[in-house]
Amino acid sequence: EAGVTQSPRYAVLQEGQAVSFWCDPISGHDTLYWYQQPRDQGPQLLVYFRDEAVIDNSQLPSDRFSAVRPKGTNSTLKIQSAKQGDTATYLCASSPYWGGAEQYFGPGTRLTVL
């Protein structure tokens, strides 16, 4: 069974540029998570979905970040105008929707904003 896939694997931007990250979760997993992992820190939840519905986006910088999962399968995370402080690895994870379910992480997208 295929794991969580993400693309691109790497991105390098100038400040002010836009970038989109794409995630394909494990088939059958109705819950999808986006995390930001700055260097040498733990993953920090940005937003998560159950099917196509946003469950919690309270940690998403709403003025520049957006995330969608229109058909309840793949998801896109977009940064409208990147800042140097956005430099981090962006991880996508998926799981079934029940308490204590293991989250399966994708390989991540390593973003560098110059």
Next chain:
Amino acid sequence: GDSVTQTEGLVTLTEGLPVMLNCTYQTIYSNPFLFWYVQHLNESPRLLLKSFTDNKRTEHQGFHATLHKSSSSFHLQKSSAQLSDSALYYCALSDLPGTGSNRLTFGKGTKFSLIP
């Protein structure tokens, strides 16, 4: 809000010695799920073990941990560390288990390095 506190920074040990990585947590919920995730170099985090039951030992791949709600702790232990255990270890808390949600709050991570 919820928080997880781990042994911070780098823990260095000689191979074959026992190891304990500390994890304590704070949450308003009485029945949290606690997890340990491991992240090897240039890889993504993967689940090592998890627990929901108070005072019950959970084991996987030679590691074990016991959730103690009285002290809000979930320390990770191994009796004999191996070179292949060198990695980043994250303790995480799921604070809404009763709803089916699985929102995780991660600690800052402990880097564990073994010396031959």
